[in-house]
Amino acid sequence: MSLEEPDPRSRDVGETPEGTVDYDALEALLGETALDREEHVNATAFVVRPDEVQEALNALRDEAGFDYLSNVTAQEYADRYESIYHLKKYDDPTQEVGVVVPTVTDAPVSQTAEPVYRTADWHEREAYDLVGIEYDGHPDMRRILLPETWQGHPLGSDYNPEKPQVVPFREHANPLQPDSRGEGAESDTMFLNIGPHHPATHGVLHVKTVLDGEQIADVEPDIGYLHRCEEQMCQQSTYRHQIMPYPDRWDYVSAGILNEWAYARAAEDLADIDVPEYAQVIRTMSAELCRICSHMLALGTFALDVFGDFTAVFQYAFRDREVVQNILEELTGQRLMFNYLRLGGVAWDIPEPREDFFEMVRDFLDGLPEKTTEYHNLITSNEIFQVRCVDTGELPPETAKQYGATGPVARGSGVDIDLRRDDPYGYYEELDWDVVTEDGCDNYSRVLVRMREVEESAKIIEQCVDLLAEWPEDEREIQSNVPRTLKPDADAEVYRGVEAAKGELGIYMRSDGTDTPARFKIRSPCFCNLHTLREMTEGEYVPDLIASLGSLDIVLGEVDR
């Protein structure tokens, strides 16, 4: 069920027959562009001159098949600034390569990657905003998270956090242009601020909209209202204990354990920590429970956007999500901010009596098919719903890849990527389940993908429960032996992603030999998915804009971090 060409494509440059990356071939491909090689924990990276970024990225994309710019990390060293482009392939995300672009500390300017990968637009704006690197040739070099009037770049070394910065209302009002005719009095279009306070923006999102009648002439999401310095807070916290509670607060709508896993996986790779198999099974089960929670919420709020007021679907979705929340509460002691994973395992074992817990989970799984049928009767088979959602908010697969879309948004466009299968971690490899894709590329497909993924998650949970129930009592090791103070090797760098509810949630960390990371960068799937909004909605109607926004299933806490 994929739109991609099924024929066995010829191998890319630098791809070995085993499906790994031959970095020597890539170095040869880059030729003189590659100044140096760096070994990161996840992949090799090539150092490139700041004015040859596009040349290098073009070669890697067109010749070597790296069609997925997963993340852009910017950071400041004592002697230089650095932008790292983390490249992957949609066909095989285990094939990774980094492109490191050092720039001088005095007025750092680097060539933009935006013409090569559209998604770099927002990533580079964020790098400019928080770290202070300017990107030459960037179409829209503005701050993205902080207000336009902000002084300094918070993750730069010369930033003074003590200096109070008050952004008065008139400055805040600045992006809220008066609702007036677009482009002067003669224009036929109308400018409309949708948000930051609007019933359907799923948080504080501001969408600058230009309307031609009811049709969308232009939209521009304006984000940053919920920026909480999550990266900075993680940089000030210790690997071993202090960082883990934060991921729960990124995508805070019950996807907590999925987020925690992103940090756990990156940190475990960085510090080379093993995780006992038993803990991996528990992690897999709890993560999938979170995924069901998150998809139920996405379904309910999408129904809210399309149906109108508080409707039956919304309440049904919440009712069923509640059951999962109760299970998670039994397991972790929390309903929202779980803080359940630990480096090297999980916090504690299945609660005693174990049989009761397993029965609770099995009861939920047994009731799920009936509920799924109910949802399909109420939602997807409703003709009005189909008229509203089929062929609206279209996102062709090529566009989705250009924007670095992942998760249900990419899979709803027929892009067959799922890190649980393609870049296996946890216990997923041992279990029997399928990756769901739909070819419609529209709002309807994205809803279908989420609904079917709930069923797949249920399959995974069922197998995990069976495994856990039969696990020998003396082999139930929930944590490996991890030093109390964790100090990974100095200058070790890692970028690792997991399949969170909304797509690839990646963490970049650089260690400087202390017990806190020198740079902690979050690659948020919602951030990249939201970037596609303009492509999806141009020329469509206001209600379709709302539906498309709902189908992206963004959580502003994760977009803004």
Place this chain on the structure above:
Amino acid sequence: MGLAIQGAPLPERIVELLPFGSGPLGTAIAALVGAAIVGTLMMTMTAVAGPWAKRKVTAAFTDRYAVNRLGPFGLFIIVADAVRLLSKELIVPDGVDRPAWDLAPVVLAASALLGFAVIPMGSGIHLADPEVGLVYVFAIASIASVGLVMAGYASNNKFSLLGGLRAVAQNLAYEIPLVLIAVSVVLFTGSLQMSEIVAAQAEPLVTLGAVSIPAWYAFVNPFAFVLFLIANLMEVGRNPFDIPEAPTEIVAGYQTEYSSVYFVLIYLGEFLHIFLGGAVIATLFLGGPAGPGPESIGLVWFLVKIWAVYLFTQWARSALPRLRIDQLIEVGWKGMLVLALANLVLTAVIVGVIA
């Protein structure tokens, strides 16, 4: 004789009860008293429907309890809500077009209330019975659209403006089919007078032993009945046609900027419109106040029928997605209008052949 008294409009009977004689003054006072009775009845129903029944019904559809703290079944929430809503600050935004902005809620509520003047509610409650009663109801109810445009345009808010424009587009799309379907009923009765329309439905359609099915037009022409129900949903603006308000899209449409008393008036107008729609449906298709038992309890049956229509709108609201405005216009002009015309021609042929 009994029927004659039953059918006599309410003010004429009040004249007999009041000591002011049957001169112009006495008639006027009697008319006011009659209007007050009908108005109070409808307002009371709205008060029950808005803060209480709506919540309870929606809750039943969505697996919740809703209000249950104040009084039996939470009924006293009506008082609490009235106090709450009326004691809120009336916020007048900058730049609103004053007389129009203030008048709009009044126009909305009044247009619905005026419609009840010609509805025969049984038990002798019938304010006036002009020969053009049906036309009067549609004409008065349509004035609400003017109120919506006034509210949308005068609010100085783009969401309101979009809502107002949507309301007009929607109004044009449903009003013509609505009237055409009603005309098909008039073809049967040969009269626009409400009492005549009700009387025409009193005949038995078929008698199966002891059970006699009356000639309600819902049974005579179910096709027209279903069409009218749908057109009526458009008129009262409930899902799938709550497009002018569309809370998730344009915040609250034309009513975005209204608060406090004006908000109450707008809501009052909306609920009155739902009940007026129910009253028209009951009169045209469900035999008005007809039902088992003596004629004196006609009002009970009439209220049962309009509450049934109300429940139907709430059901649709809980269960159905909302159409897009362009899709609604398509449904109205390409679907409903064609079907309404077909229904009209068909009815004309049948009536012509029988008569």
